Amino acid sequence: MDAHQVKTTHLNKVHKKIGAKMTPFGGFEMPVWYQSIAAEHLAVRTDVGIFDISHMGVIVITGQDAYDFIQKISCNDAQRARNKKMIYSMMLNQKGRILDDIMFGELSLNQWVMVVNASNLEKILTWIQPKMTGDVQIEQRLKTHSFFAIQGPNAIAKLSKALTIDLSAVEKFGLTEIKLLNQECVVMRTGYTGEDGVELSLPNAIAEEIWTTLASAGITPCGLGARDTLRLEAGLPLYGQELSEEITPLMTRYRWVVKWNHPFIGKEQLLLEEKSPQPFATVGIKMSGKLIPRTGYEIKEGGRITSGTLSPTLGHPIAMALVDPKYSSEGRQLTVMIRGKEETGIVVQLPFI
Amino acid sequence: MSAEKLYFTEDHEWVKIEDNTAIIGITRHAAEELGEVVFCELPEVGALITQADECGSVESVKTVSSIFTPLSGEVIAINTEIEDNAAIINESPQDDGWLFKLDIADMREVDDLMSEDEYETYLDATDESTEEEEED
Numbered sequence: 359m360d361a362h363q364v365k366t367t368h369l370n371k372v373h374k375k376i377g378a379k380m381t382p383f384g385g386f387e388m389p390v391w392y393q394s395i396a397a398e399h400l401a402v403r404t405d406v407g408i409f410d411i412s413h414m415g416v417i418v419i420t421g422q423d424a425y426d427f428i429q430k431i432s433c434n435d436a437q438r439a440r441n442k443k444m445i446y447s448m449m450l451n452q453k454g455r456i457l458d459d460i461m462f463g464e465l466s467l468n469q470w471v472m473v474v475n476a477s478n479l480e481k482i483l484t485w486i487q488p489k490m491t492g493d494v495q496i497e498q499r500l501k502t503h504s505f506f507a508i509q510g511p512n513a514i515a516k517l518s519k520a521l522t523i524d525l526s527a528v529e530k531f532g533l534t535e536i537k538l539l540n541q542e543c544v545v546m547r548t549g550y551t552g553e554d555g556v557e558l559s560l561p562n563a564i565a566e567e568i569w570t571t572l573a574s575a576g577i578t579p580c581g582l583g584a585r586d587t588l589r590l591e592a593g594l595p596l597y598g599q600e601l602s603e604e605i606t607p608l609m610t611r612y613r614w615v616v617k618w619n620h621p622f623i624g625k626e627q628l629l630l631e632e633k634s635p636q637p638f639a640t641v642g643i644k645m646s647g648k649l650i651p652r653t654g655y656e657i658k659e660g661g662r663i664t665s666g667t668l669s670p671t672l673g674h675p676i677a678m679a680l681v682d683p684k685y686s687s688e689g690r691q692l693t694v695m696i697r698g699k700e701e702t703g704i705v706v707q708l709p710f711i
Numbered sequence: 712m713s714a715e716k717l718y719f720t721e722d723h724e725w726v727k728i729e730d731n732t733a734i735i736g737i738t739r740h741a742a743e744e745l746g747e748v749v750f751c752e753l754p755e756v757g758a759l760i761t762q763a764d765e766c767g768s769v770e771s772v773k774t775v776s777s778i779f780t781p782l783s784g785e786v787i788a789i790n791t792e793i794e795d796n797a798a799i800i801n802e803s804p805q806d807d808g809w810l811f812k813l814d815i816a817d818m819r820e821v822d823d824l825m826s827e828d829e830y831e832t833y834l835d836a837t838d839e840s841t842e843e844e845e846e847d
Contacts, residue, residue: 379743379746390746390773391746394746394747395746395747395772395773396747396772583746583772583773586773587772648750649750649752649770650749650750650770650775652774652775667772667773668749668750668770668772670772697768697777
């Protein structure tokens with residue numbers, strides 16, 4: 359990556375001031391940890407942590423034809439996201455291959471919020487712009503807003519108390535507008551850790567004050583390192599690793615995101631492939647030894663590791679992989695090639711915890 | 712006993728030389744970059760290794776880093792303490808967290824290593840170059 363083009367989030371200086379170790383990620387300089395991955399991971403599993411995820415693309419789509427537009431670019435059915443509900447979906451190309459995995463929901467009549475991956479934002483904007491027909495406008499909030507994830511079993515309680523707000527009406531996967539310090543913010547009861555919590559889109563003008571208030575209220579600042587171990591334990595895919603333009607949703611654990619009841623880009627190709635055997639299946643692997651499988655390591659029987667880490671909760675290495683479907687059944691033993699060594703792993707159910 | 716001397720490599724290893732013995736470990740900078748070290752692969756005692764050979768690895772939760780031996784020689788000891796407690800590498804990377812000891816085969820190879828001063832300069836020059844290949 360060209361060092362001159364590394365972007366920063368609005369809170370970059372705040373992170374550095376509190377001792378964050380920074381790393382390039384998705385084109386941004388982001389905190390990878392403040393204290394340690396293990397401590398931050400534990401905070402989210404047992405209490406609550408806050409992540410700056412302002413590198414993610416938050417897009418607001420408005421207009422009378424916004425619904426039709428979203429139906430076209432999403433393989434999941436936008437009808438399910440009506441009335442303040444976030445749903446998981448994927449954007450596919452004409453060949454049914456995954457351009458991005460996304461979350462979206464209807465915030466109010468003819469107003470939708472969509473979250474896309476940082477590394478894909480420009481690609482997605484370029485992809486969708488020519489497909490906007492009729493009354494559709496998009497506003498991307500990268501420069502104007504920050505985006506925080508507050509995650510953990512105590513997330514709702516501590517957040518409500520610290521900001522004196524009532525979030526009880528926002529159900530899991532719910533979406534709503536709230537006012538913080540007199541500014542319009544969007545709250546989603548979603549996350550990427552396997553824990554309860556919210557994701558909060560807020561104007562940059564109040565971002566530092568809100569961050570500081572939450573951190574002072576005992577919400578642990580967490581970096582992308584813990585975000586990765588948390589999502590891996592929860593079996594959640596990361597675009598660029600589990601998901602890519604090489605595969606279709608039919609090769610993932612998320613076959614269900616494809617809803618055949620509406621037309622969408624890539625549908626015709628998926629219909630052709632749906633009845634055939636798939637070349638890959640996504641599996642979870644528990645390793646028997648101590649060596650950690652990393653992205654790209656080969657599986658001797660056929661396939662490759664897409665993500666791997668030492669699970670802080672379980673204490674042993676775990677991985678996700680794309681394998682030949684005939685090796686994908688639970689309990690199946692696989693051989694992972696780790697720097698020339700043959701290491702044994704077992705296919706296990708996802709999530710890991 | 713002659714005074715010990717400390718050297719460094721571009722791969723962020725340190726080498727302490729006492730007579731004909733080299734003690735090798737990863738630098739404080741390397742340990743900070745890796746984060747919590749959870750596991751190490753070390754060469755076997757008795758192994759003959761050649762300068763720049765990959766002879767082990769240091770794994771953290773986040774990533775794995777290969778160890779390239781700064782000098783050729785015979786491995787005469789490994790730090791067995793880190794098998795049980797790899798965190799020593801973070802706590803004391805340039806002392807208790809040493810990795811292995813070599814009986815140096817060719818003293819002339821020491822000329823290829825950096826002094827502490829040179830290593831500091833090297834760190835300053837490469838400060839912005841940490842790369843990660845990941846996407847969200």
